[in-house]
Amino acid sequence: MTAIVEARALGKRYGRRQALTDCTLSVPAGRIVGLVGPNGAGKSTLLQLACGLLTPTSGGIEVFGAPPDRPGSRARIGFVAQDTPVYAALSVADHLRMGARLNPRWDAALADHRIRQAGLDPAQKAGRLSGGQRAQLALALAVAKRPELLLLDEPVAALDPLARRAFLQGLMEFAADGGPETTVVLSSHLLSDLERVCDHLVVLAGGRVRAEGGVDDLLATHFRLTTARRAADTLPAGLRVLAAEHTARQSTFTVRADAPVDDPSWVMEPLGLEDLVLHHLSASADAAAAPTADPRPVPEPQR
Numbered sequence: 001m002t003a004i005v006e007a008r009a010l011g012k013r014y015g016r017r018q019a020l021t022d023c024t025l026s027v028p029a030g031r032i033v034g035l036v037g038p039n040g041a042g043k044s045t046l047l048q049l050a051c052g053l054l055t056p057t058s059g060g061i062e063v064f065g066a067p068p069d070r071p072g073s074r075a076r077i078g079f080v081a082q083d084t085p086v087y088a089a090l091s092v093a094d095h096l097r098m099g100a101r102l103n104p105r106w107d108a109a110l111a112d113h114r115i116r117q118a119g120l121d122p123a124q125k126a127g128r129l130s131g132g133q134r135a136q137l138a139l140a141l142a143v144a145k146r147p148e149l150l151l152l153d154e155p156v157a158a159l160d161p162l163a164r165r166a167f168l169q170g171l172m173e174f175a176a177d178g179g180p181e182t183t184v185v186l187s188s189h190l191l192s193d194l195e196r197v198c199d200h201l202v203v204l205a206g207g208r209v210r211a212e213g214g215v216d217d218l219l220a221t222h223f224r225l226t227t228a229r230r231a232a233d234t235l236p237a238g239l240r241v242l243a244a245e246h247t248a249r250q251s252t253f254t255v256r257a258d259a260p261v262d263d264p265s266w267v268m269e270p271l272g273l274e275d276l277v278l279h280h281l282s283a284s285a286d287a288a289a290a291p292t293a294d295p296r297p298v299p300e301p302q303r
């Protein structure tokens with residue numbers, strides 16, 4: 001499978017602040033990728049590295065098999081930054097004309113369709129648009145460029161629920177119409193949206209990749225296990241415990257398992273995507289708060 005974005009031991013430091021550390025990931029072509037993580041996790045930094053606006057401090061990132069600032073790569077990448085920058089003094093129609101002049105693969109029909117769908121007045125100056133309308137304009141410009149890789153930093157954050165649903169629908173159509181290699185990476189805090197549209201997920205926390213892979217693969221390797229009470233360190237090898245809960249008689253573990261646990265004494269349930277992400281995020285928050293393994297002994301069951 002061709003990787004469109006490939007990062008190896010990628011690190012980014014702003015002065016004394018380490019924003020990304022040792023990030024290794026591989027985004028296959030043709031996926032809609034959800035980039036999820038708490039505030040300050042490094043999502044914007046990763047997207048800006050992927051479109052060549054930032055350069056790595058350590059390790060490397062490649063897009064289409066080469067560094068993203070290589071001449072020619074920019075035309076193949078569409079990027080919408082979190083603050084959806086537009087030119088305040090230019091009208092919506094001026095933006096479309098500029099897009100047509102600057103981009104060889106410009107899709108005027110798609111741009112017009114998106115502008116009409118968003119209810120934007122072509123004559124209105126961009127500086128007079130609301131935050132959500134500005135986001136709609138920036139998104140229309142990015143998709144009409146017909147990029148092979150579309151990078152969107154929290155694209156739906158400023159949109160109302162109807163506009164959000166229409167945008168996500170449009171995103172899936174864009175990915176399908178663009179051909180099997182068209183790849184979209186979008187960051188968002190809205191897990192339910194990501195669950196609806198994404199088939200690949202990257203979970204970032206504290207500047208590190210905590211989980212990454214195809215959604216189906218991730219779902220197939222994360223479980224909730226219930227068994228007679230026992231300590232996490234007595235579980236079979238090959239299980240990574242993300243969370244443990246104990247009652248007097250039984251223990252419930254949320255685990256990542258490379259293979260199903262073949263033991264009839266376990267009750268094993270699949271984990272939903274939202275739970276999976278939240279468990280990875282809280283496991284990384286716990287690890288940051290207490291870097292050693294869980295020091296609390298599991299008390300013996302009460303008789």
Ligand SMILES: Nc1ncnc2c1ncn2[C@@H]1O[C@H](COP(=O)(O)OP(=O)(O)OP(=O)(O)O)[C@@H](O)[C@H]1O
Nearest residue numbers: 014017018019037038039040041042043044045046
């Ligand atoms: N230009 C900058 N100078 C210094 N530090 C920065 C700069 N940009 C980002 N950072 C820091 O890098 C870390 C990662 O920031 P980043 O914006 O990539 O996170 P994020 O996951 O996109 O956050 P959010 O969800 O809040 O948008 C944060 O600690 C942030 O304070």
